[in-house]
Amino acid sequence: MNEPQNVTLPNGRNLSCDTCQNELFEYHQWKLQTTGMSFMNLDWANRDANCFVCSECRRIHWFHT
Template structure:
């Protein structure tokens, strides 16, 4: 896994965890699954979300930053 790092949001502000106020995160991309697309076996066509996982408390911050 990559090293945790600070995250600069599109508005120029530094991301802080809403739970513990930490400023170091692991970045991941996860698939946003929907019931309709899963029903038709089209999960691959769902959008991705950029997620930042807090290095301290593991809270997941979800963003649509693609």
């Protein structure tokens, strides 16, 4: 289950949706690394992405770890 929740950012503020200002998000952690990205030697791509999907409008806000 992935219940929408408030998200506290490293700066101490609550994440709010860029589009609708909602503050409830579903959390997903997606792997960015793919064979193609490795081939391109993109170091920043070899990381996880923390993704927060707005429960209202479904906009994705994502952050690299």
